[in-house]
Amino acid sequence: DAGITQSPRHKVTETGTPVTLRCHQTENHRYMYWYRQDPGHGLRLIHYSYGVKDTDKGEVSDGYSVSRSKTEDFLLTLESATSSQTSVYFCAISDPGNPYEQYFGPGTRLTVT
């Protein structure tokens, strides 16, 4: 398995609180991604990163921000969590030569009450 970890794995938080999810990789892959997956649906891209300090928005970026200060870490922040952000969040990595050969982390289950 690719060396990708996500923390926390589970989190329950209240509406209006800030939340930060962490993705850490040991593969030195340049590209990193954050997806969300809601029950019965496929994955939707939130944000992605081409490299350190180089990020861009995906399909469902409203309400989320990201940061990447090191190759190995990609942080996803919900500035003020809402119930609609209850979801499972997956991080993925890939390389420029084959960007769609992505390797995923185990996921973080976030519940906003």
Next chain:
Amino acid sequence: DAKTTQPTSMDCAEGRAANLPCNHSTISGNEYVYWYRQIHSQGPQYIIHGLKNNETNEMASLIITEDRKSSTLILPHATLRDTAVYYCIVRYNTNAGKSTFGDGTTLTVKP
């Protein structure tokens, strides 16, 4: 990016080959076909990809029709552990891997 169409669900008997179809009739010449699967509650797993030629690896085979408008993922000897949602996506192999996965095919392997 070309749109893909997959059946919602399929069943397969354990030990038999599982053939999962994907239609991508609007595919462009330089778009690749990728397959992933997601076992319940786990992160998606990359399986295989191809451009024109058929491809095989330790997990599966990918058969792409000559006109490239459809493809089939073949799991040669399905096991119960192959029960999962299988996603087919079609993308240009450039820039970052910006992608949204559709609903996929739920494959159930039965004893």
